[in-house]
Amino acid sequence: MKHIFKSTSKFLVATTLVIGLSTSALMAEVKNKFEVSWTIYVGFMPWDYAQQKGIVDKWAKKYDIEIDLVQVNDYIESINQYTAGKFDGCLMTNMDALTIPAAGGVDSTALIMGDFSNGNDxxxxxxxxxxxxxxxxxxxxxxxxxxxxxxxxxxxxxxxxxxxxxxxxxxxxxxxxxxxxxxxxxxxxxxxxxxxxxxxxxxxxxxxxxxIPGEIIDMLVLNTETMKDNPKFAKALTGAWFEVMALMKKGDKDALTFMSEASGTDLAGFKSQLDSTKMFYDASEAVEFAMGDALPATMKKVSEFSFDHGILGEGAPNAEFIGMEFPGGKTFGDTKNIKLRFDDTYIKMAAEGKL
CATH class of the missing domain: 3.40.190.10 (Periplasmic binding protein-like II)
Incomplete structure (x- = not known):
């Protein structure tokens, strides 16, 4: 999986603490234009399809906003740019969400947990x-x-x-x-x-x-303040995602062929990668995963690993330095320093047909 934390990024975590705090405040406003960064990976390709086939535009227009998905060639660079405030959202793993934007002081929310690696690593x-x-x-x-x-x-x-x-x-x-x-x-x-x-x-x-099912999760992460001030942004993205999931669930050949070619493989190769990826095709599956007890337990393991390897942020005294918030009022870590949130609000709306 293309989920990399290069050692050079340790410097970024230290320097973005101040930047992140300032950009978070700057981004706290009602907007009508948004940008989300992404890189090529099997679990991220549905977003490229949604963008190229007008599905993102359709949902954005429904809420009278504009959304642009911007492909970045380097995975870590896409997260670094999001952390620095260039993007309103970014596609990344649960571990990278914790060790880069959250550790850098940028309050971030996992809007959609789209899949987890089930043999891809x-x-x-x-x-x-x-x-x-x-x-x-x-x-x-x-x-x-x-x-x-x-x-x-x-x-x-x-x-x-x-x-x-x-x-x-x-x-x-x-x-x-x-x-x-x-x-x-x-x-x-x-x-x-x-x-x-x-x-x-x-x-x-x-x-x-x-x-270790459910421990390596691919997510759409948004700046928390931007998301709070712009619920239409979250609704449009969620609607677009699950429209593509419905196509993939029924095996739409045109959609799958597009994704395979865009990711540099053939249809058989792409399907093979999907076989080792647990996609949440139904919004109800995503809700169940978000609400489960396994998610906080997983993030505790990830936080402990990150602390042990010195990538939980400069000066982190222990694995509970960064607070995390989960659906149902569950938390882990310092509740006075919540920097990573897992939200089920919009996937529940999708499951109930209320978007």
């Missing part, structure tokens, strides 16, 4: 078939990313920890080439690199994200 061993065999090996992965988080969760499942391996920071673009090196024996890639490596000699998938 995995640990591969060369010539070995059991995860426990990873002990003592070097593991190539994108450091401080959800791949790093997946490794930590996998190690935990077999009684190991990161002390038992050595992490080698490797770009996602270099992952396939890295596997070809005789020195590389363990990797933690995401799709499409995961699938490509699995087709190579001696590659064994020993752990994947289906073993």
């Amino acid at each position: 995995g640990i591969i061993l060369k010539g070995k078939k059991n995860l426990a065999d990873i002990k003592g090996q070097s593991v190539n992965l994108v450091e401080l990313s959800v791949s790093h988080y997946l490794l930590a969760r996998g190690l935990e499942s077999v009684g190991l920890s990161e002390r038992d391996v050595k992490v080698i920071n490797t770009s996602d673009a270099d992952m396939v080439a890295a596997y070809s090196s005789s020195e590389v024996t363990a990797l933690t890639p995401w799709n499409p690199q995961l699938s490509e490596i699995m087709g190579m000699k001696d590659a064994n998938l020993v752990f994947d994200s289906s073993k």
Whole structure:
């Protein structure tokens, strides 16, 4: 999955604390034009389809506003720009929402949790078939990313920890080439690199994200103040999303073909990636996921991992430094420092046909 937290972004977290606080105040106003940033990934492609086929425009016009979805080539850069106030919203994972905008002081809300990785991220061993065999090996992965988080969760499942391996920071673009090196024996890639490596000699998938369902979540995140002041913005985006979900649920070939080509693969390849992605095609499914007890528990794990790796924000004294708010009045962390919220208001409206 294209969910990367480069080490250079630590500097951004520190510098955006002040920027984030100021932009949050500046963005707190009624507007009629909005921009949302996104990057190519299987779970994000429905937004590109919605934009290109006029579905976003249709819903925006319904509420007398304008919405532009802007593609950014670099995933982390898209989140950095959102954090700095350039965009009103951005597509990102739950972990990155916590460690970049929230840790940078920008109050953000997950409007739509569209899917979670259900096999799109995995640990591969060369010539070995059991995860426990990873002990003592070097593991190539994108450091401080959800791949790093997946490794930590996998190690935990077999009684190991990161002390038992050595992490080698490797770009996602270099992952396939890295596997070809005789020195590389363990990797933690995401799709499409995961699938490509699995087709190579001696590659064994020993752990994947289906073993930790619901922990790597892809979300549409909005600036909280902008969302509060502009409910029409949230309604239009939610309506557009679930219109595309309805098409995908019934297997609309034109829609799926468009998404596959736009993401650089063929229809079979795109469907394969969808097979390892748990999409919430029905709004009622999204509501159930948002309301469940598993979400706060997951974010507690993510927060602890982020604190342990020094990416929860400058000066964070513990894993509860950043407060998070969930549906049903549930919270985690410092309730006086709520910077990440999971909202079910608009997905409930979609489920009830009230958009």
